[in-house]
Amino acid sequence: MKFFSKESYGLPVLLAISLHLLLIVVSLVAVDFKEEQDLRVNDRPVVQAKVVDISQTIIGKRIEEDKAKAKAQALAAKKKAQQEKKRKAAEQALKERKKQLAQQKKQKQAQEEKARAAAEAAQKAEADKLQKRQVAEAEQKKKAAQKAQKAKDDAKKRLAQETKKAEAAKKLAESKRREQERINKEKAEVERKRLEVIRIAEEQKKRQEEAQLALAQEKARQEALAIELALQEEAEKQQEIAEASARQSMSALIDQRIRSRWIMPPNATNGMKTQLRIFFLPTGEVDLVNVTESSGDALFDQRTVDAVYKMGRIEELAELDPFVFERNFRTVDLIFNPQDLRR
Template identity: 40%
Template structure:
C-alpha cells in the first residue's frame, strides 16, 4: 500500500464507526421513547373528580417564602427607620427645649446680675451722698457749735464779770453795816447763802459754814437784813435775767475777819 493511501483509509474507517455509533444511539433513544405510554383516560377522569371534591392545598413555593421573609424584613427595617426618626425627632425636640431653658436661665441670671449691680451702685451712690451730707452737717454743726460756744463764752465772761461786780457790790454793802462782836478774831470765816428775788430784795439768808463763833455768825445775818434790798441785783435781773437766774438768785459769800487789832 502506498503511503498517501493510509491516512485516507483511517479517515474513512473513523467515519464509518461514527455513523454506526450514531445509528445505534438513535435506535436506543427511540426504544426508550416508545416505552413511556400515556396514562389511561379513565384514570385522568377519576383524578379530576377527586380533585374537584377535595382540592389539594397548594404548598407555598420556596420562592414565595423568600419573598415574604424579604417583605417582612423590609417592613421591619421600615418600621425601625420610622422609630429611629421618631426618636431622633423627639431627642431634637428635647434638646431644643433644654437649650431654650438654658438660654432662659442664662438670661435670667444676667438680668439678676445687672439688677444686683444696679442696686449696689445705687446703694453706694446713696451712701456716698448721705456721707457727704453728714460731713456737711457736721461741718455746719461744728461751725455753729463753735460760734455758739464763742458766744456763750463771751456771754459767760460778761456774765461772770457782771456777777463778780454784783457780788462785790453785795458784799461791800453788807460789810459797810457789819458790826463784828468783841469775841471775833482775825481769820474767822462765815459762809452764807443769800436768796434774792428780781427786785433785789433778800428773801432768805442761811449759814452754810459757821466760823465757830455764834456771835460772829449772827452778826453777818444781822448785817444782811439791815441792807435788805440791793439795787445792783435788781439792775442785773432787768438786763440779764438769765444770768440772774443762773448765778445771782442764790448767792454764796464768804465773810472773813481780817482787820481787827489784837
C-alpha cells in the same frame, strides 16, 4: 287668834251690870239722905230734882265698854264660824273637782288607747301595701339594671377603644409640648441671666453713687458739727466770763451794801470774819441768811446777819436773766471780813 263664845262672857257681864246698878242705887239713897238732913237743919222746905244719865258715869261707861267688848267677841266668833264654813265648802268643791278631773282623765286615756289601736291597724295595712309595692319595684329595677349593665358594658368596650386611640394621640402631643417647653425655658433662662447681669451692674453703680453721696453728706455734717461745737464752746466761754464778771461785781455790790449797813460791835477786832450763805428771791429780795462759819463772836455774827436783812431789795439781781440768776445768785456764799478794826 283665839275667839271666845258669847256664853263664856254672859255670867261675868250680868254680875258686872248688877254690881253697877247696886252702886248707883246706894249713891242715890245717900244723896237723898243728905238732902233730908240739910232740910232739917235749915228748917226750910226745899224740893230738888236731879236726872242722872247712867251712861255718862264711870260705871255706865264701863258697862258700855263691856257690852261693846262682848258684842265684838260675838261678831268675831260669828265671823270665824262663817270662815270655817267657807273653808269646808271650798275643800268639798276641790274634792269634787279632783274627782271630775280623774274621771275625765280616765275617759281620755280610754279614747287615746282606742285611737292608738286603730292607728296601729291602719299602719300595719299600709305597711303590707308598701311591702308589696316595694317588691314589685325591686323586680322592675332588677330588670332595668340588667339592661343598663349590658348597655354599659357595650359602651365601656367602645370607650376603651376610643381611649386607647386618644392616649396615643395625647402622648404624641405631650412629647411635642415638652420639647417646645424645653426650648422656651432655655430661651427664658438666657434672657433672665442677661437681665440679671444688667440689674447687678446697675445696683453696683447705684450703691457706689449712694456711698459717695453719703460720704459727702457725712463730711459736711462733721464739718457743720465741728463749727457748731466751736461756736458753742466760744459762747459758753463768753457766758462763763460774763457770769464770772457778774458774780464778781455783784458780790462786791452785796459786800459794799452789807458794809454800809453793818454796825460794828464794841469788841470787834481785825481778823474777825463771818462766812454767810444768802438766799435771794428773783425780785432781788433776801429770802434767808445762814451763818455757815462763825467768827467766834455771836454779836459780830448777828450784826452781820442784820446788815444783810437791812439791804432790802437789790434791783440789779431782778434785772438779770432768770437762767443766770438761778445758776449764780439764787444762793450766794459770802465771807464778810471788814478791815480797819481795833487791834
